[in-house]
Amino acid sequence: MPALISPLQPIPVTILTGFLGAGKTTLLNQVLTTQYGSRIAVIENEFGEVGIDHELVIHADEEIFEMNNGCICCTVRGDLIRILGKLRRRRDRFDHVFIETTGLANPGPVLQTFFADDDLREDFQVRSVVTVVDAQHFLQDVRSLEEVGAQVAFADVILINKCDLSGAETQAQVEALLQVINPAAAFMRGSHSRVDIPALLNTRSFDLARLLRRDPGWLEEHQHDHEHDAGDDKKPLHDSSITSVGITSDGEMDGTRLITWLAGVVLAQGADLFRMKGVFALQGDPRKVVIQSVHHVFMNGEQAGEWGEQTRHCSVVFIGRNLDRQQLNADFQNCLV
Amino acid sequence: MSDSTQDSLHANDLLPLVWQTELEDYIIDLQWSADGDFLAAMPAEGSPVVFDPRGSVLGLLKSHEGGNGSLAWHPSKALLATLGQDSLLRIYRPPFDEPAWEVPLPGGAWAERCAWNADGGRLAALAGGSLIILDARRGEIIQQSPLGGTMTDLCWNPARLEELATAGPRGLHFWKADEVAPTGHFPRPTAQKLSWSPDGRWVAIGHLGPDAHLLDRRSGKPLHIQGYTSKVKAFAWESESRWLASAGGENIVIWPLDGPEGPRGAKPIQLSGHFDKIESLDFATGQTVLFSGGRDGLLLIWMPERSTNAGIILRRSDAITQVCFCPAEAELAYGTASGEVGLCASAEK
Numbered sequence: 001m002p003a004l005i006s007p008l009q010p011i012p013v014t015i016l017t018g019f020l021g022a023g024k025t026t027l028l029n030q031v032l033t034t035q036y037g038s039r040i041a042v043i044e045n046e047f048g049e050v051g052i053d054h055e056l057v058i059h060a061d062e063e064i065f066e067m068n069n070g071c072i073c074c075t076v077r078g079d080l081i082r083i084l085g086k087l088r089r090r091r092d093r094f095d096h097v098f099i100e101t102t103g104l105a106n107p108g109p110v111l112q113t114f115f116a117d118d119d120l121r122e123d124f125q126v127r128s129v130v131t132v133v134d135a136q137h138f139l140q141d142v143r144s145l146e147e148v149g150a151q152v153a154f155a156d157v158i159l160i161n162k163c164d165l166s167g168a169e170t171q172a173q174v175e176a177l178l179q180v181i182n183p184a185a186a187f188m189r190g191s192h193s194r195v196d197i198p199a200l201l202n203t204r205s206f207d208l209a210r211l212l213r214r215d216p217g218w219l220e221e222h223q224h225d226h227e228h229d230a231g232d233d234k235k236p237l238h239d240s241s242i243t244s245v246g247i248t249s250d251g252e253m254d255g256t257r258l259i260t261w262l263a264g265v266v267l268a269q270g271a272d273l274f275r276m277k278g279v280f281a282l283q284g285d286p287r288k289v290v291i292q293s294v295h296h297v298f299m300n301g302e303q304a305g306e307w308g309e310q311t312r313h314c315s316v317v318f319i320g321r322n323l324d325r326q327q328l329n330a331d332f333q334n335c336l337v
Numbered sequence: 338m339s340d341s342t343q344d345s346l347h348a349n350d351l352l353p354l355v356w357q358t359e360l361e362d363y364i365i366d367l368q369w370s371a372d373g374d375f376l377a378a379m380p381a382e383g384s385p386v387v388f389d390p391r392g393s394v395l396g397l398l399k400s401h402e403g404g405n406g407s408l409a410w411h412p413s414k415a416l417l418a419t420l421g422q423d424s425l426l427r428i429y430r431p432p433f434d435e436p437a438w439e440v441p442l443p444g445g446a447w448a449e450r451c452a453w454n455a456d457g458g459r460l461a462a463l464a465g466g467s468l469i470i471l472d473a474r475r476g477e478i479i480q481q482s483p484l485g486g487t488m489t490d491l492c493w494n495p496a497r498l499e500e501l502a503t504a505g506p507r508g509l510h511f512w513k514a515d516e517v518a519p520t521g522h523f524p525r526p527t528a529q530k531l532s533w534s535p536d537g538r539w540v541a542i543g544h545l546g547p548d549a550h551l552l553d554r555r556s557g558k559p560l561h562i563q564g565y566t567s568k569v570k571a572f573a574w575e576s577e578s579r580w581l582a583s584a585g586g587e588n589i590v591i592w593p594l595d596g597p598e599g600p601r602g603a604k605p606i607q608l609s610g611h612f613d614k615i616e617s618l619d620f621a622t623g624q625t626v627l628f629s630g631g632r633d634g635l636l637l638i639w640m641p642e643r644s645t646n647a648g649i650i651l652r653r654s655d656a657i658t659q660v661c662f663c664p665a666e667a668e669l670a671y672g673t674a675s676g677e678v679g680l681c682a683s684a685e686k
Contacts, residue, residue, distance in 0.1 A: 078487060078506040081545070082449070086404060089363040089381045089674070117545055118567045118614075 010125035011088070013097045014201055015110055017151045018132030019141050020103030023161040027132055027193035028100055034197040039093065043083055044100040077113045081120065084113075088123040096201060097124065106150045107131075108274065108295060115297045126299070128203050131155035131185075132193065135166040138174050149242040152178055153274040153319045154294075155185045157203050164191035183246050184277050184317040241321045242274070245328050248315040253335040255282040255289075261331050262291060269320065270296035278316030281307060283337050291316075351638065352650050352669055356392030357679030360384075364658050364672025370410045370417070373665025375431075377417055378678045379408045385419055387433045390668060392680060396433020401425060406449040411457045411473075418460055420448040426462055428476070438476045442469055446487075454493040454501070459514050461501055463488040468503055470514050482517050484510070489529050494554075496537025504528035509542060509552075523552060523559065532572035532581075539581070539594065543569035547585055551592070553599060560601065565590070573618035575625055580641075582627055584615035589629060591641055610637050610647035617660045621667070628669055630657025636671050636681075650681055 018024045032040060080099070087097065101107055107129055114120050131151045134141070142148045152158065158178055163171055175187065186203055188195050258280060266273065276293040288304035314336070318328060361383030368377050375395065379385040382404050387396040401421020408419045417433070420426045424445050427436035442448050446465020453460050453473065460473045466487055470480040488505035499514040509528050511521035523542070528550075530543035542550040547565040552558075565585025573582040579595045589608040592600040613633035620627050627639040628650070636651040651657070651671065659672035667683035 078489075082447075082487060082489070086381065089365065118547070 008091065008123070010123055011091055011095070011097055012127040012201075013099065013114065013124050014127055015099045015101065015107055015129045016132070017101045017105065017107045017110075017129060017154070018103065018159075018161075019134065019138075019145070019148050019151065021137070022103070022132040022134040023159075023193040024100055024103070024132050027130075027159065027161075027195070028098065030193055030195075031098060031197055031201070038095040038201070040096045040098050041087055041094040042098045042100065043080065077109050080110065080113045081117050084120050084124060085117075088119060091123070104145070104147055106147050107154045108150065111154060111294045112297055115294070115299060127201070128156040129154050130157045130159060130200060130203075132159045132161050133174065133178065135160050135162050135171050135174050139170070139177070142177070146242075149181060150274060152181045152185075153242050153244075155182055157188065157200065158182065158185045159188045159190055159193065159195055159200075161190055161193055163189050181242055181244060182275075182319055183244055184275075184319070242319070243321070243323060244317055244319045245323045245325045246315070246317045247329055247332045248313060249332070249336060250311060250313045251336050252281045252283045252312055253314050254337050255285065257335045258282065258291075261335055262293070265318070265328070265331075266293050266296055266298065269323075272322050273318060273320040275319045276316065278314070279304060280314045280316070281312035351648070352667070352681035352683060354651065355668075355680045355682045357677055358388075358392060358394075360386060360672075360676040360678055362676050363674045364676060364678060365405065366407050367659035367661045367670055367672045367678065368408060368410050369661055369663050369665075369670065370415055371413050371664060372415075373663045373668070375410075375415060375417075376661075376663075376670050376678075376680070377408050377410065378659075378670075378672055379405050379419065380676055381405060386678070387417065387429075388678070390663070390666065390680065390682075395431070396429065398429060398433065399427060399436065403447070406447065407451055409451045409453055409460075411453050412455060413457055416457070416473075418451050418453070420451050420462055420464075422447045424448050424464055426451065426460075426471070428460075428473075440471065440476060440478070443467065443478070443481055450488070450491050452491055452493055452501075454514070455495050455498050458498065459493075461491055461493065461514075463491050463503065468512065480514065480517060482512065482519075490531045492531045492533045492540075494533055494537045495535050502531055502533065502540055504531045504542065509540070523550070525550065530569065530572065532574065534574050534578040534581070534594070535576055536578040538578065539599065541572045541581055541583065543572065543583075543585070549583060549585070551581070551600065560599070562590075562592075562600075567614055571615055571618040571629075573620050573627065575620050576623050580620075580625065582618050582620065584618055584629065586614055587611045587631070589615065589618065589627070589639070591627070606641045606645065608639055608641060608645050608647065610639075611635055613656075616656055616658050619660045619662045619669075621662045621669075622664045628660045628662060630660040630671055632656040634673075636660060636669075651679075653677065 016024050101110055114124055114126050278291045280289045282289050286306045290304045292299040360380045362380035365381050366379040376388045384400050385398040389395055401423045403422030406421040410417055415431050417429045424442045426440040426442055428438040430437050442464040444465050444467055448462055448464040450463040458473055460471045462469045466484050468482045472479045486506040488503045490504045494500040501512050503510050506526050508525050509523035510519040512519050527545040528542050529545055532541045538555050540552040547567055549562040549569045551560040567586035569583050569585035571584040581592045583590050591606040593603045594600055611631040611633050613631050615629050615631045617630045625642050629637045634653040636657045637647040638650050639647055653673050656674040657671055658674050661670045669681045672678050
């Protein structure tokens with residue numbers, strides 16, 4: 001049936017996360033003071049000194065509730081539903097929404113909120129989860145609090161901040177560990193949260209170019225998690241069981257087998273699966289098929305164009321706890337035709 | 338008029354547009370006073386406006402700083418309550434210039450919903466994580482109940498003066514106006530929208546997902562309604578509580594409730610005509626004529642007892658967000674996402 005009204009473009013959303021003191025508010029201030037032509041609505045949990053009177057800044061209470069009784073991973077933010085519900089009625093007044101989470105928050109419920117509510121799913125598009133990491137303290141923080149690992153696990157973009165306060169060796173260790181936890185994220189380095197703001201805001205929900213890059217072994221090189229040492233004390237770099245499994249192969253997949261497999265993984269392991277991101281070449285389909293999930297929820301499909309002359313291949317990254325690498329690999333291979 | 342003529346009739350012939358005007362923002366609330374003498378329209382931001390049925394502006398009310406929440410007419414008098422994100426509750430009476438009362442709600446939280454009880458003696462408000470009930474005659478707060486999370490909706494039992502329900506992240510709670518603790522609980526955490534049947538028997542609950550519940554207050558049994566394509570954003574009751582119209586997505590589902598077990602085993606009437614999600618529903622007063630407004634910009638009329646075909650009252654270039662039938666005359670008010678407010682009225686008037 002014909003649509004009488006042209007659908008509006010979804011409003012891009014950036015979710016900003018990071019441990020206490022990592023530099024989230026500094027980054028937020030820079031985003032708001034950088035004149036690059038976008039009007040930004042900010043939803044923040046903490047009362048920071050934003051002080052930008054021409055921007056829309058809203059404070060939120062962190063009201064997390066479960067979508068379904070007994071399923072602890074299916075949590076959403078009731079306050080965000082209300083606030084975003086109001087913002088969607090004022091969409092002519094801003095171009096981008098920025099959500100700053102608390103330093104101790106697991107960003108999962110924030111992310112899932114956009115897929116739990118029909119209106120939000122339709123009117124907003126999560127462009128990226130940006131996680132700010134304090135290069136000086138990350139190795140210490142990630143051992144003590146699981147949320148720090150979760151913030152990295154959920155990230156599409158990781159800003160390694162405060163590089164001026166940390167040595168090259170520490171930075172290398174931090175980046176190595178970040179790659180272990182989340183090899184699919186795009187990485188930026190900076191000090192005082194100074195980064196290329198337009199590039200940061202325009203980074204899509206995950207670094208597709210990175211995932212598609214024909215860089216042999218880029219996934220495999222990070223599969224030896226839990227084997228790194230943190231230097232002198234020889235302890236594991238992080239104590240949580242958050243890890244990643246990346247699999248890539250040339251060739252095509254059977255779409256039905258792929259969907260059946262991924263749906264089964266998400267259904268059975270959704271509680272432990274923070275993110276799943278994949279780009280696939282499906283038999284008979286000229287497009288690059290992008291599939292993402294957050295816990296139990298599949299996210300809206302991202303457009304990635306067609307394969308054209310490129311070598312058709314399939315790549316997927318699972319980020320979560322208690323991942324069975326061997327089984328995932330076997331199931332992946334089973335989907336190939 | 339024959340049925341076939343009725344079905345094919347362009348509804349503009351029935352309810353032509355009489356007047357229209359533009360307010361400052363998206364219309365979030367639109368309500369007639371009980372006698373139909375006043376129509377109040379609330380934009381998301383800016384001044385709520387009171388019109389007479391001819392479209393004359395009778396009052397430009399104070400906007401609520403940060404954004405408006407909702408409005409509510411007294412069930413029998415020309416008293417209008419408004420509240421908003423400034424946590425202020427204001428009561429107006431004719432000539433609708435300055436508020437007769439202004440009550441700062443405790444806690445300073447966003448206030449988003451207000452409703453009078455059936456005799457107008459109580460006025461309830463939701464402000465952040467609190468349910469606040471005022472003695473409307475004295476303008477005093479008589480009850481404040483912490484709810485453990487921000488509530489999304491409230492409604493009074495039209496048939497029992499002191500009973501109301503709230504919806505929020507801890508489920509549905511029932512309250513009595515003079516008791517601080519809830520008197521009942523339905524533990525479904527995703528309740529977003531509530532509507533109580535005029536006879537007091539049923540409470541309809543819309544959730545975040547594409548389902549709804551119908552609670553039978555007589556038996557205490559919940560009926561789970563599934564199969565919507567989207568979350569249920571609108572309910573409307575036929576005035577004798579015989580029909581519940583619900584909209585979750587592009588279609589309307591009408592449940593007959595006149596059997597002993599309500600809708601159990603009954604076949605609902607399904608109405609298809611919108612091209613996008615339906616935002617608002619209302620029955621014509623005392624009739625089984627239904628009106629719907631949607632994101633497709635269509636304002637439709639339905640006569641489901643005769644036909645499942647729709648008539649088009651209006652097409653607009655943006656969403657019809659509110660429809661509200663006048664309790665006294667054959668007049669239908671509407672509001673849109675761009676701030677248009679208008680009135681369609683019977684040509685026979």
